[in-house]
Amino acid sequence: MRIPCTARRLGLVLIGATLLPTATAAQARHQVRSPDGRNEVTVGSREGRLYYSVRRDGRPVLLPSGLGFEFRGAAPLRDNLQIVDTARRTVDETWTQPWGEVARVRDHHHELRVEVAEAAPAGRRFTLVVRAFDDGVAFRYELPAQPSLDAFEITEELTEFVMADNARAWWVPANRENRYEFLYSGSPMSMLDTVHTPLTLETTDGLYVVIHEANLVDYAAMNLLGTDDDSVRPMIDSLGARRLRTWLAPWADGVTVRGRTPFVTPWRTIQLADRAADLAPSVLGLNLNPPNALERTDWIEPQKYVGIWWGMHINTMTWASGPKHGATTANTKAYIDFAAANGFGGVLVEGWNVGWDGDWIRNAEQFSFTQPYPDYDLQGLAEYAREQGVRLIAHNETSMGVENYERQLEDAFTLYQSLGINAVKTGYVGDLTRDGHAHHGQYMVRHWRKVIEAAARHGIMVDAHEPIKDTGERRTYPNMMTREGARGQEYNAWGGDGGNPPEYETILFFTRMLAGPMDFTPGVFDIQIASTTGTPRRPEEPRVRTTLAKQLALYVVLYSPLQMAADLPQNYEGQPAFKFIRDVPVDWEDTKVLDGKIGDYVVVARQERGGPDWYVGAVTDEEARELEIPLSFLASGRRYVAEIYADGADADWRDHPHSIAISERAVDATSRLTLTLAAGGGQAIRIRPAP
Ligand code: NOJ
Ligand code: CA
Numbered sequence: 001m002r003i004p005c006t007a008r009r010l011g012l013v014l015i016g017a018t019l020l021p022t023a024t025a026a027q028a029r030h031q032v033r034s035p036d037g038r039n040e041v042t043v044g045s046r047e048g049r050l051y052y053s054v055r056r057d058g059r060p061v062l063l064p065s066g067l068g069f070e071f072r073g074a075a076p077l078r079d080n081l082q083i084v085d086t087a088r089r090t091v092d093e094t095w096t097q098p099w100g101e102v103a104r105v106r107d108h109h110h111e112l113r114v115e116v117a118e119a120a121p122a123g124r125r126f127t128l129v130v131r132a133f134d135d136g137v138a139f140r141y142e143l144p145a146q147p148s149l150d151a152f153e154i155t156e157e158l159t160e161f162v163m164a165d166n167a168r169a170w171w172v173p174a175n176r177e178n179r180y181e182f183l184y185s186g187s188p189m190s191m192l193d194t195v196h197t198p199l200t201l202e203t204t205d206g207l208y209v210v211i212h213e214a215n216l217v218d219y220a221a222m223n224l225l226g227t228d229d230d231s232v233r234p235m236i237d238s239l240g241a242r243r244l245r246t247w248l249a250p251w252a253d254g255v256t257v258r259g260r261t262p263f264v265t266p267w268r269t270i271q272l273a274d275r276a277a278d279l280a281p282s283v284l285g286l287n288l289n290p291p292n293a294l295e296r297t298d299w300i301e302p303q304k305y306v307g308i309w310w311g312m313h314i315n316t317m318t319w320a321s322g323p324k325h326g327a328t329t330a331n332t333k334a335y336i337d338f339a340a341a342n343g344f345g346g347v348l349v350e351g352w353n354v355g356w357d358g359d360w361i362r363n364a365e366q367f368s369f370t371q372p373y374p375d376y377d378l379q380g381l382a383e384y385a386r387e388q389g390v391r392l393i394a395h396n397e398t399s400m401g402v403e404n405y406e407r408q409l410e411d412a413f414t415l416y417q418s419l420g421i422n423a424v425k426t427g428y429v430g431d432l433t434r435d436g437h438a439h440h441g442q443y444m445v446r447h448w449r450k451v452i453e454a455a456a457r458h459g460i461m462v463d464a465h466e467p468i469k470d471t472g473e474r475r476t477y478p479n480m481m482t483r484e485g486a487r488g489q490e491y492n493a494w495g496g497d498g499g500n501p502p503e504y505e506t507i508l509f510f511t512r513m514l515a516g517p518m519d520f521t522p523g524v525f526d527i528q529i530a531s532t533t534g535t536p537r538r539p540e541e542p543r544v545r546t547t548l549a550k551q552l553a554l555y556v557v558l559y560s561p562l563q564m565a566a567d568l569p570q571n572y573e574g575q576p577a578f579k580f581i582r583d584v585p586v587d588w589e590d591t592k593v594l595d596g597k598i599g600d601y602v603v604v605a606r607q608e609r610g611g612p613d614w615y616v617g618a619v620t621d622e623e624a625r626e627l628e629i630p631l632s633f634l635a636s637g638r639r640y641v642a643e644i645y646a647d648g649a650d651a652d653w654r655d656h657p658h659s660i661a662i663s664e665r666a667v668d669a670t671s672r673l674t675l676t677l678a679a680g681g682g683q684a685i686r687i688r689p690a691p
Pocket of ligand 2: 503600621
């Protein structure tokens, strides 16, 4: 029998329709199971190569998948490996989040440590640490200090993820410019080229698998590369098996990770769930990050904010100085007044600082992070805001000129702190640093930590745009609040393809959002963006492609501890629906995903932190639908009032997006609600105890 090269490389032979280890190669194998016994990871070595595999309920999820590294100037750490020892332990502890989708998180797992040694003469050693949780499994490499592996340069990480099934993948590409900002594709994983994580997979027998990483501290972000060997594609497809390999974002010189032992890699995580709805809230990655490192967290204030922002995206204002300059003293005062009158904690101001004139992407080095434009009275406005119980949010766009930013970081944050500014929105428009390092390579990962740590020292919360994906940083640094890292609302203002399609958020929830909070900036009420020209934009033009009720529902569905009301204040005036934005919390005691199907719809219920109110958000794609939801999550025996913001009878995203029906009804834990969602629509509900 001719054994195709990929299979041979993995030490596998084909028998019938399955891949099995060669008998002669089988050596040591060690297993670890989740507390509920359902998830099992096997680590073994065969013909000198180390592999791992994953099963759930005894069925293969990941087939034997390779492990190891390639280095510059040293032999690969991959061959002649032997398992020399193992150790085990169990952890079961529950910790409290300062803020989040749920207040309490249980970390319950079994751990297996596999000590691996390379044969002489090199004799390098490492440990593969595996943890099995009920909601997934994870592993990382630990490289202890040793003379034969001291300073190193990794060129490739050889970790593979060989799926047992040609699962349907929900993905965005990672090998093009524009970071994470793409529409999602859903396709068999055999079609994948290079994709970002979290990568959500739906197997043919209905299992949900999410590949991602956790605790990215001093390493390159991981992308997943589909097979680079076309000759094996047909063979693997016919077996229903697929191989993904780790691809790390590089430094300018092609090295991916520089380090010195002792060293640990980020965790490679594989979340597992029986239903799409069970994927969220996703806490696997949080459990793999170190606990809170800040002495005090009482200054960290999840909040809603407004800002001088949407106007630039719809072209009624500019970042640059001139007649349409958005960040003027008078304009900012009006936003502060609006924020104070409506209970918003923050006012974001973009374009306040010198550097925006001309081509601000090319002129990154010209940004000052301390010097305001002359028509912006920074000191006076900070004080005016404070008097009204509101804070300014400082905008720090770097255009990837990170050296320029780092030089000013300490001065800028010292200034903000002295002015009572307790939040920054950073920006990293661009794909490479000035020196050519990748946007989410190790160089930038290090930059990130510097910013988060400097912000923490100065009592500043961070909202990052064009970020590196979320790998759970918020557990250790709860001032790392939220980030972008996908197409946000702004694409509806200027997206060349007309904006985000109606199904977009129903995919986002099960993909990008599994990594962590997103500053999506919902709440556009002028859905057809008539504010620019007075003429409503057509469905094909860049505009919001949802109903008004769906904009409200997004506050519940898309979690963020800093949540913007994105539209111009005048578009909220006289709008009864605005009450929902004023009411909705940004910090939750509990979260329950009631129902959902990737790309079609999702319904989420969340209980406010430390209070009795519940909020429900439901969104659908381009299909109108009716969903019935039981309210059994309410406290039994208690009477409640549901304030319902539903699509109007004639609502649809194309022609009647503003049609909304607001009503109230008495409910309790035995009630069932029928949610009627228009095409591209949604529903938002506040459920409060009856007086
Ligand atoms: C892209 C960000 O996502 C957006 O919010 C910001 O306004 C612009 N960059 C300018 O910094
Ligand atoms: Ca759909």
